[in-house]
Amino acid sequence: MAIPPVLHRLLTAAGPSGYETAPAAAFRDAAAEFAEVTTDVMGSVWAKVPGTAGGRSLAIIGHIDEIGLIVTHIDDDGFLYVIGVGGWDPPNLVGQRVDVLTKDGVVPGVIGKKPIHLIKPDQRDKGVKLEDLHIDIAAKDGEEARGRVRIGDVAVITGEPVELPNDRAISRSMDNRLGCYVAYEAARLVAEAGGAPGDVVAVAAVQEEITFGGSRTTAYALEPDAAIVVDVTFATDQPGIDVKELGKHELGSGPVLERGSVLNPAIFEGLHAAALAKELPFTVSSSAGRTGTDADAVHLSRAGVPTGLIGLPLRYMHSPVEMVQISDVQAAAEIIAAYALGLAPDASFAR
Numbered sequence: 001m002a003i004p005p006v007l008h009r010l011l012t013a014a015g016p017s018g019y020e021t022a023p024a025a026a027f028r029d030a031a032a033e034f035a036e037v038t039t040d041v042m043g044s045v046w047a048k049v050p051g052t053a054g055g056r057s058l059a060i061i062g063h064i065d066e067i068g069l070i071v072t073h074i075d076d077d078g079f080l081y082v083i084g085v086g087g088w089d090p091p092n093l094v095g096q097r098v099d100v101l102t103k104d105g106v107v108p109g110v111i112g113k114k115p116i117h118l119i120k121p122d123q124r125d126k127g128v129k130l131e132d133l134h135i136d137i138a139a140k141d142g143e144e145a146r147g148r149v150r151i152g153d154v155a156v157i158t159g160e161p162v163e164l165p166n167d168r169a170i171s172r173s174m175d176n177r178l179g180c181y182v183a184y185e186a187a188r189l190v191a192e193a194g195g196a197p198g199d200v201v202a203v204a205a206v207q208e209e210i211t212f213g214g215s216r217t218t219a220y221a222l223e224p225d226a227a228i229v230v231d232v233t234f235a236t237d238q239p240g241i242d243v244k245e246l247g248k249h250e251l252g253s254g255p256v257l258e259r260g261s262v263l264n265p266a267i268f269e270g271l272h273a274a275a276l277a278k279e280l281p282f283t284v285s286s287s288a289g290r291t292g293t294d295a296d297a298v299h300l301s302r303a304g305v306p307t308g309l310i311g312l313p314l315r316y317m318h319s320p321v322e323m324v325q326i327s328d329v330q331a332a333a334e335i336i337a338a339y340a341l342g343l344a345p346d347a348s349f350a351r
Contacts, residue, residue: 001167001326006030006184010177014101014156016068016085017210023064023177027204031184034191035202040221044214045204047183049190055197055345059224059305060186060336061215061294062179062231063208066172067318069098069135069155074146078139080109083130085154086209090128092319097158098135100149107148108158109137157320167326168251174322178312179230180204182332189337196340198225208294215294219301226267226306226349228336229295232322233258233285233311247285249313251325254281255332256311261288262299266349267308267339274338280331285311306349310336 003011009030013023024045028037031047038046045064051057067086074080080100093111100107113133135155139145161171187202201222205214208231219227236243237250249256257275259268275282290296291309299307310332315323 001330003161003163003169003326007177007181008161010181011161011171011173014099015065016154016156017065017207019101019154020064020206024204027064027180027184031187031202034188040217042214042217043206044218046218046222047187047202049187049195049200051198052195053197053345056225056343056347057199057201058340058343059201059203059219059222059227060183061203061205061218061227061229061298062183063176063214063294064180064204065206065209066156066175067209071149071151071153074142074149074151076142078137078141078145080135080137080145080149082135082155087318088130089318090130090133093133094128096320098155099158100135100137100153100155102149102153107137109135112136159320168323169326170321170323172320172322174314174324175232175317176208178232178324178329182230182329182336185333186336186340189333190340193341197343197345200340205294212294212297216297216301219298219305223302224305227298228267228308228310229293229298230310230312230332231293232314232317234317235313235315238315247283249283249285251313251315252327253283253313254328255335256283256285256313258291258309258311259284259286260291262291262295263309264306264349265351267306270339270343271308271310271335274342275335278334278338280335282331282335
């Protein structure tokens with residue numbers, strides 16, 4: 001299965017937290033083919049498929065932002081210094097090509113550090129820190145660099161998605177353009193089926209990597225009867241991961257249906273039943289407290305929103321080579337669409 005065209009457009013649109021204009025536009029343009037589309041003041045995009053029977057409204061939420069870098073200083077030699085937008089493991093940045101996003105367009109650059117030959121032997125085993133790195137845009141001096149880049153411009157890793165054997169693909173920004181794609185695709189499937197009993201709203205939420213801001217404001221404004229958050233989770237079939245701690249969630253084993261203290265049991269059971277009825281693969285994971293996703297904000301909105309959570313197994317999270325199996329992504333969309341289509345108008349989410 002190739003990378004779906006809409007997902008490819010989402011993955012290649014640069015948009016760190018707070019600067020999501022390009023990927024939000026890609027989501028908006030794709031969803032406008034079948035849904036009523038709105039963009040709020042935060043920049044989150046809502047795509048509504050109207051209900052057919054006055055049933056329960058369901059929001060399907062993926063976050064549209066990615067991790068990136070933001071320029072904090074430009075020195076007199078023309079080098080850019082940055083801090084992370086979201087959580088980076090600094091060694092992943094060494095030697096990467098980057099696109100700096102400016103008001104005049106993209107400025108290409110590379111992330112540099114002192115060559116290992118010049119690092120004193122007693123310092124070579126110490127970890128790389130973000131403050132040890134800089135972006136080189138090949139400027140001849142600070143004046144030229146400041147004419148091309150401003151403080152507050154952001155950067156992302158350069159690179160096209162790559163399709164690999166066994167239905168797998170790598171890209172930056174899989175976290176969490178995958179969740180946005182699943183929200184889009186689930187809503188599209190609902191529209192294709194003629195609509196669910198209640199409104200189904202696919203959401204591309206901003207700023208998850210820094211504040212949960214987009215999901216917090218969206219849940220407040222939409223006031224849905226229920227919500228399903230879709231995010232990536234850790235694939236546990238790579239070296240060094242303890243399945244006793246995280247569970248067994250391999251690439252190709254389907255999406256992960258999450259259970260836990262902040263998640264609504266009725267939504268889990270509904271998703272579980274939908275997956276079994278559709279004969280789609282899935283695994284189950286549990287959490288005793290915070291999930292680390294937008295679900296943590298959504299379920300507390302207003303007087304509370306019954307919230308479910310689906311994870312997409314991902315290797316090498318928060319790196320330039322995040323790896324996913326495309327069949328897991330499609331299965332997640334089909335499970336959510338089946339759940340939405342079967343959600344009775346009088347469905348109860350009582351605990």
